[in-house]
Amino acid sequence: MSDILALTAAQAAERVHAGDLERGELWRFYRDRARADDLNAFTWVCDGDDPEAIDVSGPLGGVPIGIKDLFATEGVPSQAGSKILEGYKPPYTATAVRRLMEAGAPVVAKTNQDEFAMGSSTENSAYGPTLNPWDRARVPGGSSGGSAAAVAAGTVPWSIGTDTGGSIRQPAALCGIVGLKPTYGAISRYGMIAFASSLDQAGPFTRDTTDAALLLGAMAAPDPCDSTSLGLPEPVRLPTATDLKGIRLGVPEELTGEGIEPGVLAAFNETLDRARELGATVETMQLPHAPHGLSAYYLIAPAECSSNLARYDGVRYGMRADGKDLLSMYTQTREQGFGNEVKRRVLIGTYALSSGYYDAYYGRAQKVRTLIANDFKRAWERFDFVVSPTAPGVAFELGAKTADPLAMYLNDFCTVPMSLAGIPAISIPNGLSDGLPVGFQIAGPAFSENRILDAAHALEQSIGFDGSSAYA
Ligand code: GLN
Numbered sequence: 001m002s003d004i005l006a007l008t009a010a011q012a013a014e015r016v017h018a019g020d021l022e023r024g025e026l027w028r029f030y031r032d033r034a035r036a037d038d039l040n041a042f043t044w045v046c047d048g049d050d051p052e053a054i055d056v057s058g059p060l061g062g063v064p065i066g067i068k069d070l071f072a073t074e075g076v077p078s079q080a081g082s083k084i085l086e087g088y089k090p091p092y093t094a095t096a097v098r099r100l101m102e103a104g105a106p107v108v109a110k111t112n113q114d115e116f117a118m119g120s121s122t123e124n125s126a127y128g129p130t131l132n133p134w135d136r137a138r139v140p141g142g143s144s145g146g147s148a149a150a151v152a153a154g155t156v157p158w159s160i161g162t163d164t165g166g167s168i169r170q171p172a173a174l175c176g177i178v179g180l181k182p183t184y185g186a187i188s189r190y191g192m193i194a195f196a197s198s199l200d201q202a203g204p205f206t207r208d209t210t211d212a213a214l215l216l217g218a219m220a221a222p223d224p225c226d227s228t229s230l231g232l233p234e235p236v237r238l239p240t241a242t243d244l245k246g247i248r249l250g251v252p253e254e255l256t257g258e259g260i261e262p263g264v265l266a267a268f269n270e271t272l273d274r275a276r277e278l279g280a281t282v283e284t285m286q287l288p289h290a291p292h293g294l295s296a297y298y299l300i301a302p303a304e305c306s307s308n309l310a311r312y313d314g315v316r317y318g319m320r321a322d323g324k325d326l327l328s329m330y331t332q333t334r335e336q337g338f339g340n341e342v343k344r345r346v347l348i349g350t351y352a353l354s355s356g357y358y359d360a361y362y363g364r365a366q367k368v369r370t371l372i373a374n375d376f377k378r379a380w381e382r383f384d385f386v387v388s389p390t391a392p393g394v395a396f397e398l399g400a401k402t403a404d405p406l407a408m409y410l411n412d413f414c415t416v417p418m419s420l421a422g423i424p425a426i427s428i429p430n431g432l433s434d435g436l437p438v439g440f441q442i443a444g445p446a447f448s449e450n451r452i453l454d455a456a457h458a459l460e461q462s463i464g465f466d467g468s469s470a471y472a
Contacts, residue, residue, distance in 0.1 A: 004029045005471060009157040009211040010238075013061025013104070023062040024050045027106065030064040033155045034109045037472070039131040039140075041150040043069045044077050044110040051106045058104030060218055065105040066150050066159035069113050071097050071202075072191035080193040081113040081143075083126040084337030085318040094191025095226065096160065096202045096219045103218035111159055112146030115339045116309065117167055117195040119143045120411035123402055124341045131398075132175060133470040134436055138395040141171030141411070144205070148175040151205045152437075154471035158206045158215060162192060164199045165297050166391075166415030169427040172205055173390035173439020176429045176467045178456070179205050180212045181415075183446045184422035185230040187216075188223030196304035197228075199297075199419050207467065209239050209428065209457045216449060237450050239457035245279035247455060250383035252287040255414045261393040263433030268389045271430050271440050274462045275387075285379060287386070289371040293416040294409055296372070299352050299365035300420075305342075306349030312337060344405065373421040380445045385455060388414045390427040390439030418443045426456050429465040437467070 004012065004026060015021035027050035034045045056062030067073060070080040072090035079085040097107065114124040122130040122145025132140040133153035140149040144161025148171035151159050161168045163181035172179025180203045187202045194200060204215035217236030223229045249272070256268065272282050314320035314333030321336045323329030338346070352361040379386055392413055401408040418425040423446050430440035440459065444452045 005154050008207050009063045010214055012063045012157060013059070016056055016061040023056045026062060027064055027108070030156060031108050033472070034066070034150070037150070037155045039133060039136070039149050039153055040128050041112055041130050041146040041153065041155060042066070042109045043079060043112050043127050043146070046108050054101055054104060054106040056104050058102065059214060060100065060103045060105035062104055062106065063157050064108035065100055066109045066111045066147055066156035067097055067107050068144050068147050068161045069110045070117060070162065070193040071160070072193065073097055073107060073110065076107070076110060078110065078193065080117070081115040081125040081127060082337065082339070082342070083319065084312045084333070088318045092191065095188035095223045097191065099219050099221065100160070100215070105218070109150070109156060111144070111150055114143035114145070115342050116193070116305065117143040117162055117164055118305070118341050118345055120166070120170060120408050121401065122146060123398065124339055126339060129398060132395045133472060134176065134395065138397050139174070141174035141391070141395065143167040145171050147205045148172055148177060148179065151175070151177050151207065152467060152470045158204065158211050160202055160204055160215065162200055162202050163419065164195050164301060165419045166412040168203045168205065169415045169425060169439065169441060170391045170411055172427045174395040174437060176437030176465065176470060177205055177207060178209055178212050178426065178428050179203065180216060180426045181418070181424060182216060182220065182449055183424045185228050186220045186232050186449070188221070188226040188229040190223055190225035194308040196301040197308060198304060199301060209453050209460050212426070213238050213453050232449060233447050234450065239453040241454035241458040242461055243278045244275055244455060244458050247280040247385070248383045249275055249280050249282045250285040250379050250386045251282060252290060252386055252388060253284055254287050254290045255388035259392050259410070259413060260389055261433070264389045264393060264438050267431045267433055267438045268440060271459060271463065274459060278458055278462060285383065287375040287379065287417060289368060289375050290417040292368050293372055293420055294413060296365040296368040297412070297416045297420060298348070298409060299361050300369065302345040302349035303352050303362050304349070306346045306353065309342065309346055369420045372417050376421045376423060384444065385452065386443045388441050390414060390441040394433050394436035394438060414441060422446060424449050424452055426452050428456050428460050429467060430463060431465060
């Protein structure tokens with residue numbers, strides 16, 4: 001393995017700062033690796049030189065980054081994996097991306113994703129599926145599958161994605177890397193092409209927890225352009241913990257029983273033993289309403305998406321289909337521009353919001369959302385963190401679930417409850433099952449990112465996962 005490839009992003013930044021690695025060399029190394037990608041992880045790769053405007057003395061040290069396609073990036077195709085936005089180049093840059101650039105990370109590529117972030121496998125991209133570097137016949141997870149596959153394959157050193165119901169944590173788990181969904185509102189949504197606005201949250205994909213902390217620290221901040229953004233109450237620290245003394249872990253029965261593959265459960269239980277050895281107490285507990293998370297999510301997210309996606313009418317952005325009059329131009333554009341999953345969600349969402357059905361569906365789903373949030377609030381009276389497997393299984397074969405949307409939706413069983421509650425959660429690599437990566441999820445109360453990162457760091461040191469065999 002080349003010297004540069006072996007470095008984590010934090011280590012590469014350190015070398016750049018110390019003058020031991022030239023920024024142009026680091027840039028060219030990753031630009032050329034990204035250009036040679038054969039996993040279809042990218043929708044755009046820069047072909048130019050190291051952007052001089054980036055000040056590499058910042059904390060991110062000139063280490064190039066991959067950005068999920070749905071982040072608006074000035075002058076760069078930003079298509080959210082959809083044909084309806086093909087060729088769309090925004091006139092501005094998303095706040096999260098702008099902050100990364102200001103902290104010293106140049107954008108080297110846009111990453112592939114499920115269309116408008118709807119999916120769990122990256123097979124819903126209008127630009128073709130992304131392959132999992134651990135086994136090219138399998139999916140990388142989704143919707144941020146390009147961001148996850150690229151970091152796992154070492155074609156970018158780090159990347160960002162978005163998580164609405166699991167789209168950072170689940171692909172991180174299936175690709176054997178770290179993925180962090182911050183507290184809702186920690187990072188501005190301005191310039192993130194919207195799916196479900198009350199759930200969408202940006203976050204990092206990295207090889208380790210230190211790199212995740214660096215990216216989170218650079219992105220988290222209140223933003224006048226997003227009235228739901230808060231930032232974080234304290235600066236993000238680089239994690240240092242090596243033990244879990246005094247930490248109380250809650251293991252929800254509902255997320256660790258039926259439906260979880262035996263290999264995933266075995267790896268999970270092994271890590272619970274490690275946690276005990278590191279000084280944690282581990283107790284089973286209940287999140288009684290968590291099993292209803294998926295039903296509530298698949299009403300709330302489609303309802304919000306049906307409203308958010310009304311703007312794609314052939315007039316304002318991207319593609320336009322011909323029609324004999326205005327109405328048929330609208331309908332033809334949407335008929336030709338949206339893929340099947342997006343249409344399914346718009347139909348479900350429009351139905352759920354229609355007059356006479358609103359209370360029965362959307363209103364009720366919102367009540368379930370509150371009950372799930374209250375389950376977690378009660379949990380924090382007894383536990384520091386709630387832990388579970390990240391995804392019920394390992395990466396599945398391409399095409400295995402495309403004909404069965406409900407089987408696909410089950411991938412988010414363990415991640416959706418935290419999304420509905422708006423709380424932070426991380427997935428760290430937790431070994432292999434049948435040669436494929438498995439994730440371990442740690443969720444905590446709102447704004448507990450520093451503590452989550454520390455606990456994840458301690459476990460990461462103990463697990464000692466080495467993902468280098470997936471490097472392209
Ligand atoms: N897989 C879930 C969905 O299809 C979550 C997607 C996401 O988090 N963006 O909606």
